[in-house]
Amino acid sequence: EIVLTQSPATLSLSPGERATLSCRASQSVSSFLAWYQQKPGQAPRLLIYDASKRATGIPPRFTGSGSGTDFTLTISSLEPEDFAVYYCQQRYDWPFTFGQGTRLQIK
Amino acid sequence: EVQLVESGGGLIQPGGSLRLSCAASGFSVSDNYMSWVRQAPGKGLEWVSIIYSNGRTYYKDSVKGRFTISRDNSKNTLYLQMNSLRVADTAVYYCARDQEYWGQGTLVTVSS
Numbered sequence: 001e002i003v004l005t006q007s008p009a010t011l012s013l014s015p016g017e018r019a020t021l022s023c024r025a026s027q028s029v030s031s032f033l034a035w036y037q038q039k040p041g042q043a044p045r046l047l048i049y050d051a052s053k054r055a056t057g058i059p060p061r062f063t064g065s066g067s068g069t070d071f072t073l074t075i076s077s078l079e080p081e082d083f084a085v086y087y088c089q090q091r092y093d094w095p096f097t098f099g100q101g102t103r104l105q106i107k
Numbered sequence: 108e109v110q111l112v113e114s115g116g117g118l119i120q121p122g123g124s125l126r127l128s129c130a131a132s133g134f135s136v137s138d139n140y141m142s143w144v145r146q147a148p149g150k151g152l153e154w155v156s157i158i159y160s161n162g163r164t165y166y167k168d169s170v171k172g173r174f175t176i177s178r179d180n181s182k183n184t185l186y187l188q189m190n191s192l193r194v195a196d197t198a199v200y201y202c203a204r205d206q207e208y209w210g211q212g213t214l215v216t217v218s219s
Contacts, residue, residue, distance in 0.1 A: 034206050036152075043201055043209035044144075044152060055207055087152055091206070094165045096142075096154040 002026055004088050006099035012107040019075040021102045023088035028068045032092040035064055035073045038101075039084045047086075048073065078104075109133040109208045116200065116213030123192050123217070129185040129202030129210055137180045139205055143187045145198035146212075155200075156187065169195075192217045 003026040013019055023033065031051040036044035046055040048064035051071060061076040075082055083106050088099040115127040127143070142157045156176040158164045164176050175188040185202050192215075199212040 038152075043212055045209075046207045049206055089152070089154075089206070094157070095167045096157070098152040098154070101151050 001095055002029060002090055002093055002097050004090060004097055004099035006086075006088055006102045008102060009100070010103045010105060012105050013078055014107045015078050015080055017078050019073075019078055019082070019104060021073040021075075021086055021104070023066075023071040023073070023099050025069045025071075025090060029090040029092035031067050032090055033064075033066070033071050034089045034091070035062075036087045036089060037082075037084045038087065044087065075104075080106075109204065111202050111204065111208060111210035113200065113202050113210040113213040116215045118216045118218065119192055120219050121192060121194055121217055124188070124190045125192065125215060127187040127189065127200055127202075127213060127215070129187075131183045131185065131204070134204065135180070136178045136183050136185050136204075141176075141178065141185045142203045143174075143176060143185075144201045144203055144209075145196075145215075146201070147195075147198045150198075153198075158185070189215070194218065 005024045007022045033051045035048040038044045047062050052064045063074045065072050085101045085103050087101050110132045112130045140159045143155045145153050156166045158176045173191045177186045194217050197217045199214050201212045202210045
């Protein structure tokens with residue numbers, strides 16, 4: 001099973017700041033890496049798929065990069081609605097797996 | 108508009124069975140890969156099972172032999188038959204179309 005490790009576990013920033021979230025895979029997942037945002041009581045929302053492609057309706061402040069084992073989600077300028085938990089997920093091999101999540105909280 | 112609506116969750120005793128349904132609209136369940144993903148209370152996400160358009164299915168090891176994913180094309184509905192339920196299966200269960208579309212989830216609580 002491919003293990004995804006996200007860092008940091010918690011990120012405290014202010015609106016307007018830049019957020020950088022990391023995801024490292026235990027083996028190469030090529031570019032089959034997605035990022036999701038989840039708010040309390042809601043289903044996950046797909047932000048980025050295939051490492052760098054924005055999902056439908058996702059604003060350009062969300063950018064994904066990386067390939068192989070190291071990936072990054074960057075939020076260029078935080079909006080109040082961006083404070084949530086973020087998960088990375090690989091679909092390179094079954095079972096598909098998620099990282100443990102990064103909680104992005106208001107400083 | 109793509110919509111997914113789960114149902115069938117509830118409180119069940121350990122060892123019991125439950126069938127979850129996911130009614131789809133705006134697309135055909137047979138044309139995409141469909142999945143069940145679960146989230147235990149206060150925990151992260153876990154991809155449980157998947158069914159591809161060609162009918163091939165996969166299961167996470169912890170549910171293999173106990174859970175069965177299926178679809179009814181005529182009803183445009185995805186199912187998850189869950190047998191021999193354990194306390195560790197307690198979670199919100201989401202159905203998803205590929206990675207982009209998700210239902211609102213249905214809570215399964217396994218407890219005596």
